[in-house]
Amino acid sequence: MTTTWDPALYLGFDDHRARPFHDLLARVGAPREGDAAPRRVVDMGCGPGHLTAVLAARWPGAAVSAFDSSEEMVDAARARDVDAERLDVRDWTPTGDTDVVVTNAVLHWVPEHLTLLPRWLAAMPSGAWFALQVPGNLDAPSHALVRELLDEPGWRGRVDLRDGTAVLDPAGYADLIAGAGAAVDAWETTYLQRLTGDDPVLRWISATTLRPVRDALAPVEYAAWCDELAPRLRAAYPARPDGSTWFPFRRVFAVARTP
Numbered sequence: 001m002t003t004t005w006d007p008a009l010y011l012g013f014d015d016h017r018a019r020p021f022h023d024l025l026a027r028v029g030a031p032r033e034g035d036a037a038p039r040r041v042v043d044m045g046c047g048p049g050h051l052t053a054v055l056a057a058r059w060p061g062a063a064v065s066a067f068d069s070s071e072e073m074v075d076a077a078r079a080r081d082v083d084a085e086r087l088d089v090r091d092w093t094p095t096g097d098t099d100v101v102v103t104n105a106v107l108h109w110v111p112e113h114l115t116l117l118p119r120w121l122a123a124m125p126s127g128a129w130f131a132l133q134v135p136g137n138l139d140a141p142s143h144a145l146v147r148e149l150l151d152e153p154g155w156r157g158r159v160d161l162r163d164g165t166a167v168l169d170p171a172g173y174a175d176l177i178a179g180a181g182a183a184v185d186a187w188e189t190t191y192l193q194r195l196t197g198d199d200p201v202l203r204w205i206s207a208t209t210l211r212p213v214r215d216a217l218a219p220v221e222y223a224a225w226c227d228e229l230a231p232r233l234r235a236a237y238p239a240r241p242d243g244s245t246w247f248p249f250r251r252v253f254a255v256a257r258t259p
Contacts, residue, residue: 016193020251021051021104024133025058027185027255030100036127038062038099044092045069045106046084049077055102062100067092090116094123101130105208105251108134108167118180121258128258134167136188136250141236142201143209149229150213159216161209173254182256190250200245201233202226 030038038059043052046066056064067087068074077084089110094101101120107113121130137143143161150159168176170186177184195204206214206226214222239245 016191016249017105018051019191020133020189020253021054021102023189024104024131024253024255025054025102027253028100028102028129028131029257030059030129032059033061038129039097040065040095041100042094042098042102043067044089044101044103046077046082047073047104049073049080049082049084051104052077052082052084053080055100059100063097089113092120094120094128096125098124099128101128103130103132105133105135107132108138108162111162111166114168114176117176121177121180121182121256124258126258130182130256130258131254132173133251133253136167136169136252137248138163138166140248140250142205142233142247145229145232145236146205146209146213149225149232155225159213161212167252170252170254173252177254177256180256182258184254184256186252186254188250188252190248193247193249195245195247196243199230199234201237201247202230204247 030036039062041055041059041062041064043049043055043064043066046052046068047070049066052064052066056062064083066077066082066084068077068084069086069088071086074084074086089103089106090112101124107117110116117130117132124130143163147161147163149155150161170188174184174186177186195201197203210226213225217225237245237247
């Protein structure tokens with residue numbers, strides 16, 4: 001099943017979603033200018049294209065390629081004048097001038113990425129950079145409660161969601177990348193995000209985690225299912241006296257440099 005995306009809903013928490021991208025990019029050492037500056041920079045899974053321009057500004061002399069598997073996201077990126085194409089990451093192959101690849105919150109949707117990553121690195125030129133960030137919170141209450149509800153009578157077997165095994169921890173990515181012969185910098189960060197409004201955690205995951213649920217259920221069923229999920233999330237992430245909600249979000253990062 002193809003998962004549909006809502007770019008506007010995704011951008012509803014743009015500040016929080018963009019921060020890991022900037023933290024990831026800060027660890028990529030490719031110079032801005034000069035003979036060693038990258039020739040081609042790839043935004044793998046560009047989403048609505050709101051961050052592709054950051055790559056173009058960072059490396060103004062590079063050709064910037066952007067792609068995403070979602071038709072809705074590609075349309076949104078093109079509306080921002082990003083030259084994006086629709087392409088599944090599993091069908092992508094680096095060109096000989098691909099010196100930098102940045103993929104932000106994408107590869108956890110692609111179980112095959114653990115096999116593909118060494119192949120991509122092997123196909124990239126010497127001294128190239130591959131930077132990835134994936135959510136590391138797939139076993140957090142926000143996600144565990146979703147899987148728990150989907151396993152209850154009436155919902156069981158309707159949707160198959162990822163669990164924590166969809167991604168590795170920093171040491172796992174470090175071993176994978178080092179095993180491919182590349183230098184690696186891997187780490188994790190837990191961002192304590194302050195969300196506001198009614199049922200903010202539900203709104204957050206509605207833009208990402210719950211997309212397959214919405215696609216699998218009829219609109220009336222999906223609304224009823226969310227009504228069951230909402231109080232569980234409120235209990236797991238209680239509102240503070242001022243009405244805001246703390247939402248811890250762990251993310252895993254790895255930056256590889258080919259030999």
